[in-house]
Amino acid sequence: MTLALFDLDNTLLAGDSDHSWGEFLIHKGIVDAKAYGKANDAFFEDYKNGTLDIVAYQEFALTALIPLDSAQRKQLHNEFMAQVITPMMQPKAVKLIEKHRQQGDTLVIITATNSFVTGPIATALGIDTLLATEPEIIDSMFTGKIVGIPCFQEGKIVKLNEWLSTTGHSLDGAWFYSDSANDLPLLERVANPVAVDPDERLLKHATEQQWPVISLRD
Structure with missing residues (x-):
C-alpha cells in the first residue's frame, strides 16, 4: 500500500500544537507566564527560522509535566483538546485524509512535536x-x-526508516504533506511532495521544484 505521510502543525492543523500547548500551560497557571512565554516564543521563532535546538526545546516543553501523574496529564490534555485543538481542525484536512483512506493508502502522521501532545490529536x-x-x-x-x-x-x-524496517512498507509512490522548510529532507525523499500553506522558504523551494502547493485553510 502507498504511504500518505502528513506533518501535523500548520499542515493538518490550522496552528501549531506544540507552541499552543505552551500557551495553554500559561493560561492554566501551571508555568510562569512571563519567563515561560518568552522562552516558548523564542523557541518557536527558532523553529520557523530553521535553527531550533530540538532537544533543548523538548526538554523545556516537557519539564512542566514532571510533577503531574497520568490522571492529571490526561485531564489537562482533554481540556487542551477541547479548548485549543478542536478549533484548529480543518474540514479540508479531514477530506484530504479521507481521500487517501478511500484510496487504500496507509496513513501516517510524522511530527517533531512530542507524542504526549500529538497522540490524542492523531486519534x-x-x-x-x-x-x-x-x-x-x-x-x-x-x-x-x-x-x-x-x-x-x-x-x-531516521524515524520513518526505523518504522519502514519493522512494517514492510516502502516509500515507493509515497506522498508527504508539509508546511515547513524543516521538512525538506523528507519532502525530497518522496515521490509526491506537497507543500501545504507553506512557509516562505518552503514556498520558494516548492515553486522552483514545481511541486504542488495547496491550502487546507477555510
Missing part, C-alpha cells in the same frame, strides 16, 4: 500511526527528557 483525526518525538517515562512519570532521536528535520527520515 481525533482517525490516524493510527504516529511517528513523533518520544518523551522519557519512568514509573509512569515524565522525566523531562526524550528517548531516541527527535523526529525533526533529518530525524524524520
Whole structure:
C-alpha cells in the first residue's frame, strides 16, 4: 500500500500544537507566564527560522509535566483538546485524509512535536500511526527528557526508516504533506511532495521544484 505521510502543525492543523500547548500551560497557571512565554516564543521563532535546538526545546516543553501523574496529564490534555485543538481542525484536512483512506493508502502522521501532545490529536483525526518525538517515562512519570532521536528535520527520515524496517512498507509512490522548510529532507525523499500553506522558504523551494502547493485553510 502507498504511504500518505502528513506533518501535523500548520499542515493538518490550522496552528501549531506544540507552541499552543505552551500557551495553554500559561493560561492554566501551571508555568510562569512571563519567563515561560518568552522562552516558548523564542523557541518557536527558532523553529520557523530553521535553527531550533530540538532537544533543548523538548526538554523545556516537557519539564512542566514532571510533577503531574497520568490522571492529571490526561485531564489537562482533554481540556487542551477541547479548548485549543478542536478549533484548529480543518474540514479540508479531514477530506484530504479521507481521500487517501478511500484510496487504500496507509496513513501516517510524522511530527517533531512530542507524542504526549500529538497522540490524542492523531486519534481525533482517525490516524493510527504516529511517528513523533518520544518523551522519557519512568514509573509512569515524565522525566523531562526524550528517548531516541527527535523526529525533526533529518530525524524524520531516521524515524520513518526505523518504522519502514519493522512494517514492510516502502516509500515507493509515497506522498508527504508539509508546511515547513524543516521538512525538506523528507519532502525530497518522496515521490509526491506537497507543500501545504507553506512557509516562505518552503514556498520558494516548492515553486522552483514545481511541486504542488495547496491550502487546507477555510
